Amino acid sequence: MNPHTSEPNWSDLAYSAAAQARQAAALSSLLSIAVIVPTYRRPSDLLRCLQALRTQRRPADQLIVVVREDDEVTRAALRRTDPTDLTVVMVTTGGVVAALNAGLQVAHADLIAFTDDDAAPRPDWLLRTASHFLHGAHLGGVGGRDWVHQHGRLEEGAERTVGRITWFGRCIGNHHLGVGPPREVDALKGVNMTFRARALAGVRFDERLRGAGAQVCNELGVSLAVKRRGWKLLYDPQIEVDHYPARRHDVDQRNVFSEEALYNATFNETLLLCEHFGAWRRAVYLCWAFAIGHRASPGLLQWLRLLVIEPLTAGARLRVTRRARLAGFRASR
DSSP, rough: OOTTTSOTTOOOOOOOOOHHHHHHHHHHHHHOOOEEEESOHHHHHHHHHHHHHHOOOOSSSEEEEEEEEEOOOHHHHHHHHTTEEEEEEOOOOOSSSHHHHHHHOOSSSSSSOOOOOTTEEEETTTHHHHHHHOOTTEEEEEEEEEEEEEEEEEEOOOOOOOOOOOOOOOOETTTTTTTOOOOSSOOOTTTSSSEEHHHTTOOOTTTTTTOOSOTTHHHHHHHHHHTTOOOOEEEEEEEEEEEEOOOOOOOSSSSSSSSSHHHHHHHHHOOOOOOOOHHHHHHHHHHHHHHHHHSSSSSSSHHHHHHHOOOTHHHHHHHHHHHHHHHHHHHHH
């Protein structure tokens, strides 16, 4: 297997329990892994996540849980579980960015993995992840599919375009629907991503991002920073976590329209892309964003479309998006 080919056959893993145990032992001696889980007021979800992490076929060498100091319900839940394998970090600042950066400060391993408190990584999550890094010295980050469970139902679909940023700046996610072989991508998703510690040296999640809780797009900035250093990012849909999106404790309630949440998300995306693009690509991106945009953050053409399908929010979306785009661009300069 040639580690320098563009699409190597990374998924050649043994499936028998004995073979996986041997492989896990070999990987443990070569690459250490720290897992960071930020959490806030989701005790039941967190305990499910920790149970999944404690039953990994390739166990984590360091399991870091980052908790808000005022989050007594989570602190009480942690007191009811075995604390001996946990590094618990307390933060006073709200928002996931502060929590992620606090976790990075105490992580000491060759690989640093991230997942959410409302996710449950499948048993071979760390085993498959570490195998990619072992055979790909050029890899700075590896991620995979999050199987989304909404209201008791599994969200299904099949998308081959995952984690890409088009030449004009449109971000395409689809990490939760990805199928096909492992391939290089532009961005990973926070619920299922692992970075080589050397690739993250000096890189932190951007504290300028807006939002009191989720601070959406936080993983985009880190992904772009790692790629700018010359590392590659890989997406493998066989690296899986089960994702049970829980209620957020801020204005961003996912599918419920909020002007503040829209402003924050659009500002964050614009800031990060403008900062990481060169001058010509930044200009193309801003032209596309203001003239066309996408459904959530519309430009003029998308606004005309929304007038038909979402007439009650179309005007507010355009107004908020334009303000946020301008603010994000100015903040990037």
